[in-house]
Amino acid sequence: xxxxxxxxxxxxxxxxxxxxxxxxxxxxTSFKSLNESFNNILSLIPEEPTTSAYQxxxxxxxxxxxxxxxxxxxxIVTLFKLITGVLAAYSFVFLxxxxxKWLYFVLIxxxxxxxxxxxxxxxxxxxxxxxKDNIIGVAIPQLADATGIFLLRQHMRGVPKSLLEVAxxxxxxxxxILRTIVVPIIRPAILSMGIIFFINxxxxxxxxxxxxxxxxxxxxxxxxQMFVSAEGGTDIPVAMAISVLTMLLPLVIYAFCQxxxxxxxAQSGIKG
Amino acid sequence: MYxxxxxxxxxxxxxxxxxxxxxxxxxxxxxxxxLGSSGCGKSTxxxxxxxxxxxxxxxxxxxxxxxxxxxxxxxxxxMVFQNYALYPHMTVNDNVGYGLKINKTKKEERVxxxxxxIDILGLTNLENRYPRELSGGQRQRVALARAxxxxxxxxxxxEPLSNLDAQLRGQARKELVKIHEMYGQTFVYVxxxxxxxxxxxxxxxxxxxxxxxxxxxxxxxxxKPANIFVATFxxxxxxxxxxxxxxxxxxxxxxxxxxxxxxxxxxIASSKAKGVKLGVRPENIILSNTPGQYSIPVTVRYxxxxxxxxxxxxxxxxxxxxLDILYKFCFDTER
Numbered sequence: 001x002x003x004x005x006x007x008x009x010x011x012x013x014x015x016x017x018x019x020x021x022x023x024x025x026x027x028x029t030s031f032k033s034l035n036e037s038f039n040n041i042l043s044l045i046p047e048e049p050t051t052s053a054y055q056x057x058x059x060x061x062x063x064x065x066x067x068x069x070x071x072x073x074x075x076i077v078t079l080f081k082l083i084t085g086v087l088a089a090y091s092f093v094f095l096x097x098x099x100x101k102w103l104y105f106v107l108i109x110x111x112x113x114x115x116x117x118x119x120x121x122x123x124x125x126x127x128x129x130x131x132k133d134n135i136i137g138v139a140i141p142q143l144a145d146a147t148g149i150f151l152l153r154q155h156m157r158g159v160p161k162s163l164l165e166v167a168x169x170x171x172x173x174x175x176x177i178l179r180t181i182v183v184p185i186i187r188p189a190i191l192s193m194g195i196i197f198f199i200n201x202x203x204x205x206x207x208x209x210x211x212x213x214x215x216x217x218x219x220x221x222x223x224x225q226m227f228v229s230a231e232g233g234t235d236i237p238v239a240m241a242i243s244v245l246t247m248l249l250p251l252v253i254y255a256f257c258q259x260x261x262x263x264x265x266a267q268s269g270i271k272g
Numbered sequence: 273m274y275x276x277x278x279x280x281x282x283x284x285x286x287x288x289x290x291x292x293x294x295x296x297x298x299x300x301x302x303x304x305x306x307l308g309s310s311g312c313g314k315s316t317x318x319x320x321x322x323x324x325x326x327x328x329x330x331x332x333x334x335x336x337x338x339x340x341x342x343x344x345x346x347x348x349x350x351m352v353f354q355n356y357a358l359y360p361h362m363t364v365n366d367n368v369g370y371g372l373k374i375n376k377t378k379k380e381e382r383v384x385x386x387x388x389x390i391d392i393l394g395l396t397n398l399e400n401r402y403p404r405e406l407s408g409g410q411r412q413r414v415a416l417a418r419a420x421x422x423x424x425x426x427x428x429x430x431e432p433l434s435n436l437d438a439q440l441r442g443q444a445r446k447e448l449v450k451i452h453e454m455y456g457q458t459f460v461y462v463x464x465x466x467x468x469x470x471x472x473x474x475x476x477x478x479x480x481x482x483x484x485x486x487x488x489x490x491x492x493x494x495x496k497p498a499n500i501f502v503a504t505f506x507x508x509x510x511x512x513x514x515x516x517x518x519x520x521x522x523x524x525x526x527x528x529x530x531x532x533x534x535x536x537x538x539x540i541a542s543s544k545a546k547g548v549k550l551g552v553r554p555e556n557i558i559l560s561n562t563p564g565q566y567s568i569p570v571t572v573r574y575x576x577x578x579x580x581x582x583x584x585x586x587x588x589x590x591x592x593x594x595l596d597i598l599y600k601f602c603f604d605t606e607r
Contacts, residue, residue, distance in 0.1 A: 169324075
């Protein structure tokens with residue numbers, strides 16, 4: 001290996017180690033006993049590995065119910081964001097209607113409105129709907145997403161118009177064009193957007209914390225917060241155990257779908 | 273019988289006028305070529321026939337029926353696009369059969385029709401390939417197969433050969449004519465390539481800046497051009513145009529004069545136009561050592577050797593003139 005390359009590799013390895021350190025620390029500490037977690041803070045290898053922290057997690061909170069809550073919210077949000085996103089993007093790219101540009105401008109401008117601004121109106125709406133402390137209440141305000149529409153639109157613009165025109169000459173309905181031509185062609189983009197939506201929802205904290213009050217309705221990030229707050233704050237292995245459990249599913253998804261995610265970000269600005 | 277008729281058709285995009293007052297009749301079963309340089313509106317005309325482009329004003333008739341507001345799906349149109357517009361996620365079979373499937377043709381019939389089209393275009397054994405696994409020529413054939421499988425009344429082609437290399441193009445021209453003769457639909461073909469226009473077309477509609485310049489057979493377009501644009505557009509290298517004056521029975525060419533035949537003089541006399549321009553195709557000028565009745569002395573400025581032919585450049589008055597002759601004649605004259 002050339003020296004120049006070698007230097008770069010060293011730099012990358014250091015950067016990766018810095019990024020990975022907290023994760024490795026979390027995993028190793030979660031297998032330590034409470035005592036060891038205090039006596040042996042910096043060691044990355046537990047002396048006497050134990051799963052007691054995990055058992056405590058399961059006894060303190062309804063872990064599976066909470067995971068299921070998180071999964072249901074993330075699934076609903078992902079599915080709807082994709083459906084609404086694909087439909088909206090198709091209309092913006094392939095249909096002509098009055099006020100299209102104006103509508104798109106309004107839609108895109110919502111990207112720049114901070115969450116904190118819409119948080120309170122949304123909260124009031126949800127509580128008036130009687131959906132407080134209900135996972136549906138968490139999902140409802142997130143069923144459409146301007147960023148998603150924007151990205152899907154970029155991808156759809158890469159689909160040559162002539163492909164649709166061939167279909168139009170056969171009197172193909174728009175729904176069929178969408179289903180048999182546009183969606184299959186941009187499927188990698190849809191998949192990767194789905195993964196991103198899913199992981200974002202999975203990690204979401206502020207909004208669920210406003211809506212969900214009882215532990216059995218919690219999502220994983222809320223449950224996680226229970227263990228680093230004043231009450232449970234000293235039981236570090238338990239906090240680490242639930243951290244590990246929380247990131248497990250997104251990591252598995254990422255490992256399988258890495259290719260798509262990187263593609264989406266690499267292409268998002270480019271007209272294919 | 274006219275199968276496509278444009279009557280005073282205008283098309284504009286915003287303030288941009290693309291087509292102005294187009295009147296064009298296309299006969300049933302003929303091969304009509306829409307020829308012109310890029311931006312002349314030829315593709316727009318094709319797209320108006322297909323209904324993919326609306327008509328700003330005027331009337332379009334298809335098979336005698338006013339078609340302005342007929343949906344493109346109801347016009348019985350098969351179209352081949354310049355980029356072929358094949359579905360990248362479908363096999364050759366699925367691409368060719370897409371329209372039949374959408375129109376709910378029975379499966380047995382669909383399979384039969386697709387197989388037939390694939391056979392005609394020599395795509396056998398490629399049925400299950402995806403477009404990315406095909407060469408440019410094969411893709412073009414798939415696009416054609418998809419169009420012929422429809423058995424539409426109108427067969428529209430938008431520069432279908434421009435993405436092929438020169439060798440394939442010559443072969444594809446012949447095949448297109450063969451396919452048309454097999455099916456005999458009305459065939460409208462857009463191109464900027466005059467060789468394609470001359471060899472494929474029954475008639476050529478030559479366009480410039482949204483105006484129809486001439487509509488006639490390839491032979492007449494070449495030999496009896498309607499105006500200077502047509503004369504210089506058709507033919508490569510293009511026709512020399514020389515501004516000249518008539519003085520009595522003579523045409524003034526630079527410092528020389530040439531006596532004109534009676535027929536020409538009568539034609540010039542009957543015309544009300546002011547100036548006179550002489551158009552001569554490069555291949556119709558003869559280089560000679562001995563002065564003749566219609567010859568004028570010139571000094572050659574520049575010579576280009578093309579191998580089989582030789583090109584000479586010289587001045588007549590202010591005009592820079594080009595002539596090209598077969599190589600062997602070149603040496604005959606020098607002897």
